[in-house]
Amino acid sequence: MKVAKFGGSSVANAEQLRKVGNIIKSDPKRKFIVVSAPGKRFKNDTKVTDLLIQLGNAYHNQQNYEVFLVAILERFQEIINDLEIDLSLLSEIENNIKVALRVEGKPESKMDAIKAIGEDSSAKILSAYLNQNNISAQYMNPKDAGIFVSEEPGNAQILPESFELLYKLREKDHILVIPGFFGYSKTGKLVTFSRGGSDITGSIVAAGVKADIYENFTDVDSVYSVNPNIVNNPKEITTLTYKEMRELSYAGFSVFHDEALIPAFREKIPVCIKNTNNPDAPGTFIIAEKEASEKCVVxxxxxxxxxxxxxxxxxxxxxxxxxxxxxxxxxxxxxxxxxxxxxxxxxxxxxxxxxxxxxxxxxxxxxxxxxxxxxxxxxxxxxxxxxxxxxxxxxxxxxxxxxxxxxxxxxxxxxxxxxxxxxxxxxxxxxxxxxxxxxxxxxxxxxx
Known part of the structure; x- marks a missing residue:
């Protein structure tokens, strides 16, 4: 059984989502899918999460927020139209945004509700697209999945009881599409993880369902031995240990959020970093232990x-x-x-x-x-x-x-x-x- 997480570049537009659909269809072991919010379509594009943050700030400061609302809805409309999904989903997304803007309580709680719209909408769109293409899939809200977290807006921590609840999802027959980045407190409040938190959700789900492997799809074939922006064509790393990845991610490796893989590490679940645009490439495996090598620097x-x-x-x-x-x-x-x-x-x-x-x-x-x-x-x-x-x-x-x-x-x-x-x-x-x-x-x- 596999848990597959698709990052922002993998769900940035309809073309990328079709690739995601093909990847899911190609391997029936991919039972649990976690998605990010739509990322950049091109270099100078704006991520949907950034647009949502701008929307929230403008609303809070009583400024003109309509320009950001229009930009967000246009992004989702483009994806929905290109995938030929029922347009009623766009109305649902617009309504969800308006509900989030009216959330009562502290400003940071309102902002969490707004920021989560990106991942939530991605999951609903992908689920609809899969079903349209005869792949039995179900959108699963994090609350229904059992992802319960501490009430720390923007910095949620997973609660231990979540893992037992997630394990019950193994009984489901459908492919489950779960939005990343957020969970719910015991009092029912939506709370987000820190930025990059969709990786955290993927790792939590993998640990909870005790997956055989956690695949993290991004836009690179593998982890490189050094920053390719500094060194041309650096060597790829085929295998890393958890400790090595932790050290590398702490010091600037941008493939993972610093603490994202900890739940998977604790369950010793192998992680494979793969490329949505080149899914047949072997990728980089992250494992608990490996044999010592004379060339120890990875x-x-x-x-x-x-x-x-x-x-x-x-x-x-x-x-x-x-x-x-x-x-x-x-x-x-x-x-x-x-x-x-x-x-x-x-x-x-x-x-x-x-x-x-x-x-x-x-x-x-x-x-x-x-x-x-x-x-x-x-x-x-x-x-x-x-x-x-x-x-x-x-x-x-x-x-x-x-x-x-x-x-x-x-x-x-x-x-x-x-x-x-x-x-x-x-x-x-x-x-x-x-x-x-x-x-x-x-x-x-x-x-x-």
């Missing part, structure tokens, strides 16, 4: 938008509780950190810039000086993080040396290294202006 990921806070104090290592008190300051100010490499007299804490705003900077620095009596505290912005990733990396001789040589060859200074905290990755901090040169040199060193 990928190089990178991301910008980091800053580093450096703290130095003589004999810091003898001061019991110093690290805890330092991190408590960040907790008090509501700031989460990413890495915290340390030495005997100094410690660096790395943050994403959007978590450590300029407003917080002075408060934190003053508290560190006053409460910890440090010798030095300084903040360095405009950092990029590069991750060299691979299972067995910690036990392979020479990987760190090769990486350091690659940075030197590219004339890039390493601001920070953090290797010991992960068995599958090495993290390097550099100036964000050097990122392309560093990535190319690392790729050449490990893959060419």
């Amino acid at each position: 990928g190089i990921a990178s991301d910008t938008g980091f800053c580093s806070l450096y703290v130095s104090k003589y004999l810091m290592n003898r001061e019991v509780g110093f690290g805890r008190r330092l991190l408590n300051i960040f907790e008090d100010e509501g700031i989460s950190f990413e890495h915290a490499p340390s030495g005997i007299d100094d410690m660096s804490v790395i943050f994403r810039v959007n978590n450590f705003t300029k407003d917080k900077e002075k408060i934190v620095v003053d508290r560190i000086k006053d409460e910890l009596k440090v010798d030095t505290v300084s903040l360095h912005r405009d950092l990029a993080v590069i991750m060299v990733v691979g299972e067995g990396l910690v036990n392979t001789v020479g990987v760190a040396g090769k990486a350091a040589s690659a940075f030197a060859k590219a004339n890039v200074n390493i601001e920070m290294i953090n290797q010991g905290s992960s068995e599958v990755s090495m993290m390097f901090g550099i100036k964000d202006t050097d990122i392309d040169a560093a990535i190319r040199s690392l790729y050449q060193t490990f893959f060419e």
Whole structure:
């Protein structure tokens, strides 16, 4: 039994939805289908979810929202007309939007109801299209499927009882088409996952029904060993472990939402990334374990938008509780950190810039000086993080040396290294202006 999730590019227009229909028809094991909202049809197009957010903001601010409503309905009308589906579905979508705009309560709850229209409409359209083509399918609302979540608008967390409810769906005879991105709280409120949440829904459904495999259809043949926008024609990765994918997705790999696969990982369900436009390509498999290899580095990921806070104090290592008190300051100010490499007299804490705003900077620095009596505290912005990733990396001789040589060859200074905290990755901090040169040199060193 397979769960197949189709991303925004796979349901962007009627032509893509026909491909989705053929993929579903080609394999009767694809029993559960999860869909995103229609994505971009071409490079400068606007995703339907973005149009819905613009609609919600305009409505909330008492501005002219009709222009966004018209644009959204035109997108769905084009798809419905091209697929020759009953036009009454368009009236249903329009009514759903108007109902969402009238949702009472906090603005973020109203916005969740509006944002979910994209996925919900995609699921209804695909279900209608499949039935029209003699494929027995049923639209399944997340509430009816049993997807119950915490009441955290825009950041829902799945509730444990959902998995037992989802397992009962195995008894259904039809192909079930489920909208991604949202679930329902115990009080009946619609709540969305964080952005990219259709991947989360797909993973939750796969875990709940205990699928044999979870297929995630996107617009690439596989995961690449490095960003193809930086390196031309990089090598494809045929097999990844869950740990490797987690590290790569954290550090800028855009194939998956960072935490999307966790429910599938916990059930050890293999994940296969495939291309809607080339479904016969083998894709990339993500599995629990794989055999060790001499070439342990599978990928190089990178991301910008980091800053580093450096703290130095003589004999810091003898001061019991110093690290805890330092991190408590960040907790008090509501700031989460990413890495915290340390030495005997100094410690660096790395943050994403959007978590450590300029407003917080002075408060934190003053508290560190006053409460910890440090010798030095300084903040360095405009950092990029590069991750060299691979299972067995910690036990392979020479990987760190090769990486350091690659940075030197590219004339890039390493601001920070953090290797010991992960068995599958090495993290390097550099100036964000050097990122392309560093990535190319690392790729050449490990893959060419």
